[in-house]
Amino acid sequence: MDSDADEIPELVPAGQLSDVSPTAQRVPLTIICGFLGAGKSTLLRRILTERHGYRIAVIMNEFGDTADIEAKSITVDGESITLELANGCLCCSIKDSGAAAIEKLMQKQGAFDHILLEATGLADPGPIAGMFWHNEEYIDPQSIGSESGIVLDGVVCVVDAVFGLKQMEEDHTNNGDDVPGESLRQIAGSDVIILNKVDLVESSTVATIEVALKNVNPIAPIHRTIRAELDLGHILGIEAYGTGRHLSALNDHHGHEHDHDHEHEHEHTGSSSAVPHYVTRGISSLQVSLPPLSATQFTAFDVWIRTILWENRLLELKPLDDSTKNPQSKKSSTDSSIDVLRCKGLLVLTSGEQHVLQGVRSMYEIIPVEDDDQSTRSEFPHAGKVVLIGKGLGEDVRRSLMSNVVGY
Numbered sequence: 001m002d003s004d005a006d007e008i009p010e011l012v013p014a015g016q017l018s019d020v021s022p023t024a025q026r027v028p029l030t031i032i033c034g035f036l037g038a039g040k041s042t043l044l045r046r047i048l049t050e051r052h053g054y055r056i057a058v059i060m061n062e063f064g065d066t067a068d069i070e071a072k073s074i075t076v077d078g079e080s081i082t083l084e085l086a087n088g089c090l091c092c093s094i095k096d097s098g099a100a101a102i103e104k105l106m107q108k109q110g111a112f113d114h115i116l117l118e119a120t121g122l123a124d125p126g127p128i129a130g131m132f133w134h135n136e137e138y139i140d141p142q143s144i145g146s147e148s149g150i151v152l153d154g155v156v157c158v159v160d161a162v163f164g165l166k167q168m169e170e171d172h173t174n175n176g177d178d179v180p181g182e183s184l185r186q187i188a189g190s191d192v193i194i195l196n197k198v199d200l201v202e203s204s205t206v207a208t209i210e211v212a213l214k215n216v217n218p219i220a221p222i223h224r225t226i227r228a229e230l231d232l233g234h235i236l237g238i239e240a241y242g243t244g245r246h247l248s249a250l251n252d253h254h255g256h257e258h259d260h261d262h263e264h265e266h267e268h269t270g271s272s273s274a275v276p277h278y279v280t281r282g283i284s285s286l287q288v289s290l291p292p293l294s295a296t297q298f299t300a301f302d303v304w305i306r307t308i309l310w311e312n313r314l315l316e317l318k319p320l321d322d323s324t325k326n327p328q329s330k331k332s333s334t335d336s337s338i339d340v341l342r343c344k345g346l347l348v349l350t351s352g353e354q355h356v357l358q359g360v361r362s363m364y365e366i367i368p369v370e371d372d373d374q375s376t377r378s379e380f381p382h383a384g385k386v387v388l389i390g391k392g393l394g395e396d397v398r399r400s401l402m403s404n405v406v407g408y
């Protein structure tokens with residue numbers, strides 16, 4: 001055992017805790033999930049061995065085949081094992097990958113530039129993302145005796161280009177029509193998708209799987225990779241839950257981010273016809289463009305989104321809407337077929353103000369974009385947009401939104 005790594009820094013005395021600035025730098029946390037054998041370990045191995053200059057703590061449930069990484073020191077502490085690596089990274093194997101484990105890590109090792117959490121055995125990243133998103137109780141600097149808290153940076157999903165489509169299909173089939181399975185939930189809940197092993201398939205297959213992925217999640221950029229080789233800037237420091245530049249994905253009609261790290265041929269099929277229909281029956285997405293909203297409409301949007309996220313139901317169509325004549329479109333009671341897993345949006349007000357919508361399952365927030373945040377503002381046109389990802393998002397959802405918020 002190494003004595004340095006064993007040293008536990010003194011906890012901040014209670015009297016000093018109030019001095020910790022609420023704006024103290026928070027350590028970004030990225031959740032990595034992915035299909036079985038897709039290349040998660042390959043990605044982590046790269047991060048743990050590359051000379052990137054960041055102090056990154058990687059937390060896994062088990063080391064797996066990354067255990068042979070050359071370590072400066074190994075610490076064994078109860079339920080956790082920590083490898084301190086030559087490039088400044090820390091590799092931790094902790095049985096419990098929840099908040100308690102992270103708190104322990106923060107107390108023990110102090111500041112990191114970034115924390116990666118590999119969601120092994122935690123197929124659905126949604127609940128853990130929700131736990132770290134704005135959870136001051138768990139991850140507050142004061143509660144962990146550190147000057148830094150933790151902020152959720154993003155969820156990265158590694159998808160296998162060889163078996164990805166098959167896994168999505170089987171996932172769906174195994175669970176029946178109404179219960180989308182793990183791989184679809186992983187795609188739906190991710191902010192960035194790494195489409196790995198593209199060296200093993202034809203480019204037309206890559207294009208087909210990209211369409212399938214986009215059907216489920218149109219806002220996550222897709223990066224094609226071989227052995228998870230990509231610029232770490234695409235997955236770290238992306239601030240997917242803020243008002244930052246990465247909301248530009250909302251504005252990308254193809255919903256596709258070109259990764260120029262590799263010389264791959266990109267084929268845009270331009271339609272989803274190549275994708276089996278049942279892939280999109282499980283989880284799909286809905287994009288709705290919104291005109292600039294008055295203050296009243298902005299309030300109405302808050303009520304509408306709250307109703308669908310918290311009560312899993314749509315507000316009834318307003319009487320003025322002609323479509324209420326169609327009884328099928330009149331839906332107001334709880335509709336268990338609706339389940340929003342992730343939402344994002346930009347709301348533009350007639351006053352010129354802009355607000356970003358961020359939501360993970362039933363949690364959501366509407367954050368004003370600062371006037372000086374040109375990185376977000378400049379990329380958007382004058383109208384807003386909302387993207388919902390989940391189950392049961394049909395045309396009736398769009399009609400309910402337009403009717404109750406915009407008035408037509």
Ligand SMILES: Nc1nc2c(ncn2[C@@H]2O[C@H](COP(=O)(O)OP(=O)(O)OP(=O)(O)O)[C@@H](O)[C@H]2O)c(=O)[nH]1
Pocket residue numbers: 034035036037038039040041042043064196197198199200225226227228
């Ligand atoms: N040809 C090729 N092989 C790859 C690529 N990425 C990973 N592999 C290989 O695929 C296998 C699985 O990769 P891993 O990184 O272990 O996958 P994983 O997602 O961690 O696997 P589990 O933890 O079992 O879910 C390994 O043998 C890798 O060497 C790639 O882009 N191309």
